[in-house]
Amino acid sequence: KAGVTQTPRYLIKTRGQQVTLSCSPISGHRSVSWYQQTPGQGLQFLFEYFSETQRNKGNFPGRFSGRQFSNSRSEMNVSTLELGDSALYLCASSLGTIEQYFGPGTRLTVT
């Protein structure tokens, strides 16, 4: 079974731009979560989608948004990028239990 895939793997953007990251979950997994990883902060929960519905959202500004499609693929969008948004963005898929399977992440650099 193929694992979780994320595209692109690396991205460089300029302050003020917007970015869209994509995540394809493991086949059959209907839950997709997004996390931001920065040095010293660990993984910060952004949001979780299950069957196209956002079930929970972390403590991030409204510039961070996401969606999930009927095939369970998910996208995350960040608008008006700030330098502090530079991070590794991880996507994880799950059958809906606590066991999550992570993708390799998208490394976003904002200059």
Added chain:
Amino acid sequence: DQQVKQNSPSLSVQEGRISILNCDYTNSMFDYFLWYKKYPAEGPTFLISISSIKDKNEDGRFTVFLNKSAKHLSLHIVPSQPGDSAVYFCAASPKYNNNDMRFGAGTRLTVKP
């Protein structure tokens, strides 16, 4: 708010010895606890979990201990191997699902040959 804390950013042990990674939490509503391992350029991979009704769970060389009264859990790796060198994240959830999981900042384990 850091509800899950890993106070040691790094740990170095000799091959064959025991590695002990620690994690503290503040939210008494957490009922499920997990450890993930992360290698560079890869996403975290699930290692072992424990629910609040237990105080110990073993899986091969890996054992997780939970002390609910102290709000503390630890991961023991015995014996440690060089391939165990990675960043270890502690995570906690109030429910048996993934839509409110909190992670610690991670501990980088180095196992020296």
